Amino acid sequence: MSETIPFYDQALESLAHSPARDLSGMQRLLAIMARLRDKDTGCPWDVEQTFSTIAPYTIEEAYEVADAIDRGDLADLKDELGDLMFQVVFHSQMASEAGDFTFEDVIEAISNKMIRRHPHVFGDADERDAEEQTKAWEAQKASERAARGDQDTSVLADLPIALPALKRAGKLTKRAARVGFDWPHVDQVFDKLDEELGELKAAILAGDQAHIAEEMGDVLFVVSNLARKLGVEPENALRDANAKFERRFRYIEQNVEKAAPSLEEASLEAMEELWLEAKEVERKA
Numbered sequence: 001m002s003e004t005i006p007f008y009d010q011a012l013e014s015l016a017h018s019p020a021r022d023l024s025g026m027q028r029l030l031a032i033m034a035r036l037r038d039k040d041t042g043c044p045w046d047v048e049q050t051f052s053t054i055a056p057y058t059i060e061e062a063y064e065v066a067d068a069i070d071r072g073d074l075a076d077l078k079d080e081l082g083d084l085m086f087q088v089v090f091h092s093q094m095a096s097e098a099g100d101f102t103f104e105d106v107i108e109a110i111s112n113k114m115i116r117r118h119p120h121v122f123g124d125a126d127e128r129d130a131e132e133q134t135k136a137w138e139a140q141k142a143s144e145r146a147a148r149g150d151q152d153t154s155v156l157a158d159l160p161i162a163l164p165a166l167k168r169a170g171k172l173t174k175r176a177a178r179v180g181f182d183w184p185h186v187d188q189v190f191d192k193l194d195e196e197l198g199e200l201k202a203a204i205l206a207g208d209q210a211h212i213a214e215e216m217g218d219v220l221f222v223v224s225n226l227a228r229k230l231g232v233e234p235e236n237a238l239r240d241a242n243a244k245f246e247r248r249f250r251y252i253e254q255n256v257e258k259a260a261p262s263l264e265e266a267s268l269e270a271m272e273e274l275w276l277e278a279k280e281v282e283r284k285a
Contacts, residue, residue: 029085029086029089030089030093030103033086033089033090033093034093037093037094037097046090049090049094050094051091051094054087054090054091054094057087058084058087058091059162061080061083061084061086061087062084064080064083064084065077065080065081065083065084067080068080070236070239088103088106089103092105092106116140116144117136117140118133120133120136135178138175138178142157155175155176155178155179156172156175156176159171159172159175164235165220166220166224166234166235166238167234167235169220169221169224169225169234170224170225170227170228170233170234173224173225173228174228177228183229186226186229186230189222189225189226189229190226192222192225193219193222193223193226196215196218196219196222197219199215199218200212200215200216200218200219202215203215247278247282248275248278248279248282249275251274251275251277251278251281252266252271252274252275252278255274255277256270256271256274258274259271259273259274
């Protein structure tokens, strides 16, 4: 582990009466975090946090970064990247307090990893295209796991359980495909989807809720695999579909007076007509 960052103590002293005004850049942010976590003069909420309590915020901030990118809002992206960076600083500060590692250790680890995994850039390995680099990256990760003594040698190892289920499903099938466990043609995936939909319908007819849930999972898994075969990121596709649904339903809400006194009193047929109208408005936009 690296030595404690020298400016911490100096920063805490300067922060006694001002918000790190004498520091700049990363040092200022680290000093602010250290002050927030100070048990005597810090923020009670920040002081009582742990890795587990902060983890959900870390995930949330990552999603907010993705959302800003999707919206093309660069000003918001700047703010959200700052929020995400603060999460890294928060976890690093807690680890430093426990004597486990420091922010400097985090920087050193990721720098070494990037150099190690890009020998075609920083070493003397042959040039690679994107596909070759992806394969080499996974091979390097497997080698690193073995060096750490990781007993899990599966092709599926090291896929975080906490990933969104749809994204993890795609990664599972992608890993399996690298060793040949994959349908050669997309038509075969459609056949499998038809099969799973049939099994879901049978479970519904049987009225077995546990079996219905299982078959619904199988359908979603095959849909994720289909998206991979078609070169579509399923999380992005579903996010776009969510936005489209929200847009069109809001149109119904805003124009329901054409069909009924209120949304609650509107018939399904009337709302469906407004839905089609919203589609036409979007098409002409």
